[in-house]
Amino acid sequence: DKGSAAAIPINEVDIAYVTPVTIGTPPQTLMLDLDTGSSDLWVFSSLTPSTQVRGQEIYTPTKSSTSKLLSGHTWSIRYGDGSGSRGSVYTDNFTIGGLEVRSQAVQTALEVSSSFTQEQSLDGLVGLGFSTLNTVRPSSQLTFFDNARPNLDEEVFTADLKYHATGSYDFGFIDSKKYTGNITYTAVQQSPGYWTHSLSGYSVGSGAFQASQISGISDTGTTLLYLPTAIVTAYYRQVQGAQNSQYYGGYVFPCSSTLPTFTFGIEGARFTIPASYINYTRISPTSTTCYGGLQSSSGLGINIFGDVALKAAFVVFSGTNPPRIGFATK
Numbered sequence: 001d002k003g004s005a006a007a008i009p010i011n012e013v014d015i016a017y018v019t020p021v022t023i024g025t026p027p028q029t030l031m032l033d034l035d036t037g038s039s040d041l042w043v044f045s046s047l048t049p050s051t052q053v054r055g056q057e058i059y060t061p062t063k064s065s066t067s068k069l070l071s072g073h074t075w076s077i078r079y080g081d082g083s084g085s086r087g088s089v090y091t092d093n094f095t096i097g098g099l100e101v102r103s104q105a106v107q108t109a110l111e112v113s114s115s116f117t118q119e120q121s122l123d124g125l126v127g128l129g130f131s132t133l134n135t136v137r138p139s140s141q142l143t144f145f146d147n148a149r150p151n152l153d154e155e156v157f158t159a160d161l162k163y164h165a166t167g168s169y170d171f172g173f174i175d176s177k178k179y180t181g182n183i184t185y186t187a188v189q190q191s192p193g194y195w196t197h198s199l200s201g202y203s204v205g206s207g208a209f210q211a212s213q214i215s216g217i218s219d220t221g222t223t224l225l226y227l228p229t230a231i232v233t234a235y236y237r238q239v240q241g242a243q244n245s246q247y248y249g250g251y252v253f254p255c256s257s258t259l260p261t262f263t264f265g266i267e268g269a270r271f272t273i274p275a276s277y278i279n280y281t282r283i284s285p286t287s288t289t290c291y292g293g294l295q296s297s298s299g300l301g302i303n304i305f306g307d308v309a310l311k312a313a314f315v316v317f318s319g320t321n322p323p324r325i326g327f328a329t330k
């Protein structure tokens, strides 16, 4: 089996990407954020209070002839940005890009935090982290990828996220038309459940490559790139007028400033993030101050290789034993 689906940016600064999925019989289509940084598949549903739903598509289990309540099971999740949700659990048929999983655990929201309510183009998440992170109790549930794996032609899924454009997620195969050169793989530590691996170093602009093992998680559900403070200060030292603003909670700079590129290493391979990806957004629509796509990870306790980095590469998440992650230029 295999599947392929679009990864569509939900706004003009690629804050997140959504993918059309279908749930149930007859199929109900929702737009979900495929997130390698978590392992719960949850959706806005007919059980979500209407005061918390603002334009999202919802999943109505009672309209599906193949839905089954997973009685006595609940879930509750809190994300790194403080957003969260909780609820009950059904199983139903679930499809992404033509790839179907029967009786996938679909977590129906009974409550969502305000930032989810405000994000009307996001109907929920598909966690693609390791199933050990799943929050369903009393028995944790498997991710879509873990359920699909036995039937996949190849035990992989790939992410081809794009800057200000629609990319794709593929399941069960590696599309050689989506990348150039070779795929460089590196080892993944799957504890505590993230796609955790190391960078082999970095360089700023045309500067020398600094070899150093930088451990972090490749996370499609995180917008920006979060690295150790020493690296981030070295980067913004090259940017006229840059400053680390308490007020804006990160590095900001004049939108007219020239930004250097940022290169990261995977083993012996090098991947360069264009300056445009790091000139992330104006702090307000009329402002001439811009917010950086590279920020310090010091407040997070973990380095996160988010979309700003991932969209500079074609990424292979390999569920082989042991798991590994691959990067190729595109």
Ligand SMILES: CSC[C@H](NC(=O)[C@H](Cc1ccccc1)OC(=O)N1CCC(N)CC1)C(=O)N[C@@H](CC1CCCCC1)[C@@H](O)COc1ccncc1
Pocket (backbone or CB within 6 Å): 015, 016, 033, 035, 036, 037, 038, 078, 079, 080, 081, 082, 083, 115, 119, 125, 219, 220, 221, 222, 223, 224, 226, 291, 300, 304
């Ligand atoms: C540094 S983890 C912060 C990260 N959330 C972000 O990256 C959000 C994403 C977002 C925000 C608003 C609308 C749409 C998308 O975006 C921002 O936070 N920003 C972008 C805009 C920028 N101006 C400010 C910073 C995060 O929790 N991801 C989790 C998934 C995410 C949750 C929110 C909805 C979209 C999916 C997940 O993978 C990682 O979970 C954890 C990571 C570490 N320990 C615990 C949990």
